[in-house]
Amino acid sequence: MQFLTWTLGLAAAVVSIPLLLLLYFLKLKRTEQLVSSTLLWKRAIQDLQVNAPFQRLRRNLLLLLQMLTLLAILLALAGPVASLFAAKGQRYVVLIDRSASMNATDVRPSRLAAAKAGARDFIESINTRAFFQLQESGDKVMVVAFDERSKVMCNFTSDKRQLLAAIDAIEPGDGRSKLGEALTVANAFAQSLGDEANNRSPLAPAQVILYSDGRIADVDQIAIAAEGLVFHKIGTSSHNAGLIAMQARRSYENPDEVTVFTTAANYGPQPVACDIRLGLNEDVLSVRTITIPARTAGTDETPDEPGKTAMEFSFLHPGSGVVEVRLLYEDDFDRDDAVWAILTPPRQLSVLLVTEGNPVLESALKACPISRLDRATGSEFDAMDHGILTAEQPYDVIVLDNYVPAEIPKCRYLVFGRPPKGIDVVVPGQLENQMIVDWRSRHAVMKYVNMATLFAAKTYQMILPREAEVLAEFNETAAVSLIQRKGSLFLLAGFDVLDTNWPFEPSFILFFYNALGYLGMQAGAVESRQLGPGDPILLEGLDSYQEVTFESPGISRQKIQVDPNGSVRLANTDKVGVYTLMPDEKNAQAFAVNLLDSQESHIEPAEELVLSGEIVRAESGQSIRAGIPLWPWLVLTALVLVIVEWMVYNSKVRI
Amino acid sequence: MAAAMGTTQRKLSDLLDPGFMARLDALDVLSHKVLKGRLQGERRSKRRGQSVEFADHRPYVAGDDLRFVDWNIYGRLDQLFLKLFLEEQDLTVHLLVDASASVGMPDREKNTYIRKLAAAMGYISLAGNNRVTITLFGDGIVGQVANMRGRAYLPRMAELILNTPTEGTSDFDKACRQAAGSRVGTGVMIVVSDFLFKEGYESGLRRLIGGQYELYAMQTLCPQELEPELAGDLKLVDAEDADSSEITVSAALLKYYKRNVTAYCNGLKDFCVRRGATYVLANTSTSVELMVLNYLRRIQLLR
Structure with missing residues (x-):
């Protein structure tokens, strides 16, 4: 066992214990009662003290109980934890998956929120450097959020507030999850030059704590010792049907004719019957009812295969527009329920x-x-x-x-x-x-x-x-x-x-x-208007320093200035949806960001991560902690002691 | 005399109601020592007296010895009067009444009771034509009327008893020393007090017991003192010396208190009995009337 904030407890003890003793002597505000003579009372009190040694004990018992109560509270304040990991000064890398599949709502409110809550629990339980404590002996934690790219939310620190703020700042994304970059970044920070420059011995590798649903694309390329990685599985359900492919094309023969090809996949164990809706510029063009077969369970060698249904829509539309295909089906994951394609008019x-x-x-x-x-x-x-x-x-x-x-x-x-x-x-x-x-x-x-x-x-x-x-x-x-x-x-x-x-x-x-x-x-390929999450939007041929209005899903209009080369580059395409760049009112340029990724649509959480050759089993249920906090037990003890004291006091007063 | 009696009774009636007083008329103080009274008349003496000095008349009350009825007056007035003779009343009744602050506590009940009791005893004694001395004591003697005799002194007695305030500390030893010095002849000494003296009652009583006096110790305690009903954390303040003692009332404490009260009373009783004195515990919950008419007669202080 160790104390997270023992100096705080000590400071409180220094103040409160003498205070309690003082209070014990001062505590009774006795009612004055005039009597004819205190003679007999004095004798009675003497008798009481002489003849009943237990009375004295009881008096002391109250003080003893109060001291014990106070002690329990003070210990609780000192934040004792039963350590689960090795020694003090441990370093941890908290990796939080913010990929598309973490938006699934099978864990309320979302998997990412659950992962953040788990990470918060973990941060709360680490041993930080307390007040007045000069040497840096606390645990250090680094927080990294990752999807396809990794983002260091907070470098190694013992500051809980900073860490919690970093965790809170993690925004959900709609990208794929790739762990490799995150681990590389974490390792790079872990072996910082500062420590070697100080002639310290090489630091032990940091403990990696991964909060993810385990749907990680590059998991088989990751080389990390299995004992250095704790995988906390987030999510429970595989109930998801989504669109995994979509293309809208103008016919060669008739440029006005647009054909939309799309494939819906069902990752759940039950067949899904639902409506699929084709929309153009927010008008509904067509609704069809489709049935997507259930997934076929895989064997040990082959993974599960989702049930798939492909379909094709055609319509005539000479102009530009945004085609939306939406699967009208309530499931635990909504990012793959709609896909968009940008129709450009036949070229002028x-x-x-x-x-x-x-x-x-x-x-x-x-x-x-x-x-x-x-x-x-x-x-x-x-x-x-x-x-x-x-x-x-x-x-x-x-x-x-x-x-x-x-x-x-x-x-x-x-x-x-x-x-x-x-x-x-x-x-x-x-x-x-x-x-x-x-x-x-x-x-x-x-x-x-x-x-x-x-x-x-x-x-x-x-x-x-x-x-x-x-x-x-x-x-x-x-x-x-x-x-x-x-x-x-x-x-x-x-x-x-x-x-x-x-x-x-x-x-x-x-x-x-x-x-x-x-x-x-x-004439040459039309520039791509179909992007994956995180792909940058590039629009060229604009006037330098022009103001461009930008609309993205979830964010209202914002103005962006064109760079001197006359191009606009937008990297924050984390969310699926339609992004619109408007150099002026007439020339809106739309870009569709679609998930279209069967790895992410397959939201069933992985029970184990098969790293390169090693298997890391998921730790589910209990949240991972650096130590088990013992303060609730101490508070409970204090409560029981107070009750006992009350009973003792009452039995003393009862006539 | 009638006018004097009227005023007396009005004043005295604050303490004693007339019906009670009428019944007290039938009583007289009895001395077991039956001393060398120069007697003749109401009280038998070991020594036969020679002359009979007439002192006073008093109305006949049922139970009076018919031998002392003044038949001459009966013949003239058709009313029965008793002849009282000076020699016959050589019994001195000395009342030593506690007037310290402690009897005024916890309420006036005990004080009233003591004053009533003293007044009743005084009344009986005066009505019985005894030599009566009433002494009120606190820190020493605070008020005294000595050598009263006859009903004429009733107003003075009433005035003393009613007007002496209840205050100050008690010094029982000092009071006893003064009282013992002031008494003359033989008789009965009645001490009415709560006997709650910090310095102890023993030395004081010892001074009173000697000599020609028969001693009655009437300890007056109220139910609050015998069976206190207190609860909680209290700071008890002594009414006399403002001494305080902090208690947390508990079953055990009350048990010890009661045990102490009993032991204290028994100690006083033992002390008295061993020295030939009579101890009377007067609980204020018993009415003065009952006390005087029944209990005191039963112990043969009165007859």
């Missing part, structure tokens, strides 16, 4: 028209939904820095009007007339009076395009490589074809539109619309 293209002057093409392009149309003559195009064109891709589509450039920067081309060189298309010569004989009306480019009436007075004869896709055919050669070469995509029409009747046909505009849409779809 910027187009470069290389022509010597072609009002038909120009007006057709202007009719299409493009954001920028630049014009250049052939010589101007050749004069452009093709390296920049390749690297930065300022144009999504380059329209070549009967011009054969010297070099072809990487881009997507719509070519009218003679095809460019170097794309393995051989042009033997020109043909005249060609009629369309067939076209692939189901291809995205040819959709709704009626080519039947197209007549070309002159066209180039093209011999295409084998993998080229022919979309429309003249009677003697290909009319429209698709070919990929050198990272560029070419949509070739082997005729000059002014040599055809096409500009007068409605299909002309439709073809341009389709062609630009198709080529635009092929």
